[in-house]
Structure formats: structure tokens, C-alpha cells
Amino acid sequence: MDILLALSRFVDRINEVIGKSVSWLILASVLISAGNAVIRKTFDISSNAWLEVQWYLYGTVFLLAAAYTLQKNEHVRIDFISNMLTKRTRDWVDLICHIVFLLPFTFLITYLAVPWVLKSMNSGEISANAGGLILWPAKIMVLIGFTLLTLQGFSEIIKRWAVIIGRIDDPMETHINPPSVEEMLAGMPREQGK
Structure with missing residues (x-):
């Protein structure tokens, strides 16, 4: 079990770094969108390539x-339903749903994405829009994204099982019931002089 938990921590760390890193692409997408809108309204010109870059960036983040x-x-x-269940029942529901629903779906998409991406790369597939971009970079994000999601699914199964058998404390406890603003403020030391 220790090896599996170490693997889970490794997967968690990779996905945390990637998840936090790609969030900046939202800013890039917004700036491109705003710039494209200003140019379109000011100079009455537009580019399909810039429009496609926006959805490439947004899709990559997603x-x-x-x-x-x-x-x-x-x-x-x-x-609403989850909160009516006991903690132990929620753990079992999460474990079963990850195994029965999440992993088969992510395996299938990953499996189907490999030839889809390779075909696009080999053919040099380009968007059908005038001035459009090549498509394989966007398609490869589908493959990478579902591969990462599959790995995270395994990590969640390992952690959920370890919680159920009592090997670890639930890493989600702080995320499920975070303290309210009032609770956080009540726990904070008062500023000097007040």
C-alpha cells in the first residue's frame, strides 16, 4: 500500500503543477479575445486564426x-444527495463511481484519441476556416488531458481505498467542509492596538 500511496502522491503533484500552470492561459485567451475585438471594431478586420487560438487556449485549460x-x-x-449520506457511504460511492464510471470512460477516450491524433499529425490536418490553424495541437490536448484524468482517477481510487481501510486520513476533509469566513476570522489573532 505504501508504494501505491507514493504513486498517488506523485500523480497528485504532477496534476497540481499542470493545473496551476495552465490557469494562466485563461488570461492569455482573454487578452487575445479583447485585442481581437478591438482590432475588429477599430479597423474592421478579423482573423480566424486568432479566434481559433482563443478556443485552443481555453480547451487546453479545460x-x-x-x-x-x-x-x-x-x-x-x-x-444535496451527497450531504445526506454518511462519510463512509460517500467514500464507498466515490470509490465505486471512479472504478465503474470514470476509469472506463477515460480509458475509452484515451484509446480512441491515439489514432485520431496520429492521423491528424500525419496528414497535417488544418482547420476548414479560411486562415485557420493546424488541428493536431488541439487534438493532442485531448489525449494528454484524458491521460492525466485517467492517472488522477487511479490516484483517487488509491486514496479512497486507503481512507476506507483506515491507512490515511481523508485528504478531502478540508475541501468538503471548509471553515466559514466567520470561523476563519474568529481564529485569527487581533491586530495590535485595537
Whole structure:
């Protein structure tokens, strides 16, 4: 189990670094979008390439940060139902859902993405839009993103099982019930002179 937990920590660290790093691409996408809008309105010219760069950047963030989102337990879930369950039941539901739903889906997409990306790279596939960009960089992000999500799925299964058998404390406890603003302020030391 120690080897699996070490592997889980390694995967978590990789996805944390990637997830935090790609968040800056949102700023780049916004700046490109704003610049493109200003040029289009001011000079009445536009470029499909700049429009495509925007969705390349946004898609990259979405795909490469998905594993980090899963790691931080920020993915979509039905909290209303989840909060009615006991902690142990939630752990089992997470474990089973990761095994039955997440991994088969991410395996399938990863498996199907390999020939799709290779075909695009080998053919030099270009966007059908006038002045469009090559497509394989965007397509390779699908492959990388789902590979990272698969690895994170394994990491979450390892951690959830370790929590269930009592090997580790739940790393999600601080994320599930974070302290309220009032609780955080109550725990803070008062400033001097007040």
C-alpha cells in the first residue's frame, strides 16, 4: 500500500503543477479575445486564426486542469444527495463511481484519441476556416488531458481505498467542509492596538 500511496502522491503533484500552470492561459485567451475585438471594431478586420487560438487556449485549460479539479474534489456532484449520506457511504460511492464510471470512460477516450491524433499529425490536418490553424495541437490536448484524468482517477481510487481501510486520513476533509469566513476570522489573532 505504501508504494501505491507514493504513486498517488506523485500523480497528485504532477496534476497540481499542470493545473496551476495552465490557469494562466485563461488570461492569455482573454487578452487575445479583447485585442481581437478591438482590432475588429477599430479597423474592421478579423482573423480566424486568432479566434481559433482563443478556443485552443481555453480547451487546453479545460482539458489539462480537469485532473487537478478532480484531485481537489471540485468536480460536479450532487451535494444535496451527497450531504445526506454518511462519510463512509460517500467514500464507498466515490470509490465505486471512479472504478465503474470514470476509469472506463477515460480509458475509452484515451484509446480512441491515439489514432485520431496520429492521423491528424500525419496528414497535417488544418482547420476548414479560411486562415485557420493546424488541428493536431488541439487534438493532442485531448489525449494528454484524458491521460492525466485517467492517472488522477487511479490516484483517487488509491486514496479512497486507503481512507476506507483506515491507512490515511481523508485528504478531502478540508475541501468538503471548509471553515466559514466567520470561523476563519474568529481564529485569527487581533491586530495590535485595537
